[in-house]
Amino acid sequence: MLEGLFALLVFQLLGEACTRLLGLPIPGPVIGLLLLFVLLRARPQLIERLRPTAEMLHSHLALLFIPAGVGVVMFLPRLRQEWLPIVVALIVSTAVGLVVTAWVAHRLAPEDDEA
């Protein structure tokens, strides 16, 4: 578990370093994800060693969004003022995004990939 957390932190660090040094518009953790992915494809036996840590973090993924989410209290005046466009835009666009993605992928993906 500790070993897995160490690996994730090191890859995040590498990602942050790449982003800063190369001036990329992509956040460090995403670069870290790509780098770790390349490593795991090259050395698939490492997947099992990292799995417990990854599963632990992902089973409580929702918790990690809470501190940013509570930031909603700072924007209550704006939400009160513009609630209609905000609520409608959020609901409509999220539904459109979901349905378009799912429908296209569903239609284009071969049905026999179930196995």
Added chain:
Amino acid sequence: MSDDIFRLWVYLSASPLFALSATLGAYLAAQAIAKKCKFHPLANPVAITVILLALGITAIGEDYQRYFEGAQFVHFLLGPATVAFAVPMAAMWSRMKRIRLALAVGLLGGGAAGAASAVATAWALGASRDTVLALIPKSVTTPIAMGITEQIGGSPSLTAVFCILTGIVGAMAGPTLLTNFGVHRPAVRGFALGTAAHGIGTARAFQEHPEAGAFAGLALGIHGLVAAVLIPLVVGLFIKLG
């Protein structure tokens, strides 16, 4: 006596202990509620926790900045959790490769349709420029979305709030919506949840099926990468033309 309590409060609110305990406590309560509701999508743990904490913070007059200083240790773990998506992605890669064209077209179409419909509805209903700009990357994972808004001249912290709200809407309405549209395969359901509702959709996808979770994580990562490049380009073009 009340002086002692006051001093204790001053001490506790200056250390991260209070914010961390409140965050974990509210989350555990939300999980218990979600479990009571048999993990119905409407009993979304993020929504319940945010409401509990927002009410609590307002009630005791604590301000958000101070709360966040303590709770940032939880927030920090979003970084390692993002990197960790490499693990299920690498494990599922051979399955993903077989349907990569479907996934790529679905992601581009769904991502663009989501962003465009957000701008169109908000603008048509009279939202301010700041609100419209902050809505554009709202389906992208929060840290990337904040960076995108900064680049196109909007408010990153407002975007963070829209991201969380989008995630909550997607996680609450998504499962039923997908079922109604006849989408039952875990891979496709997860992929759509990750594309439209980023990490919170992914958390929901993991609740449904491990494979749905892995595909949601893949969608979230690729959507973030693609959006970080395309949104500033497209918005820049529109601003130049307008």
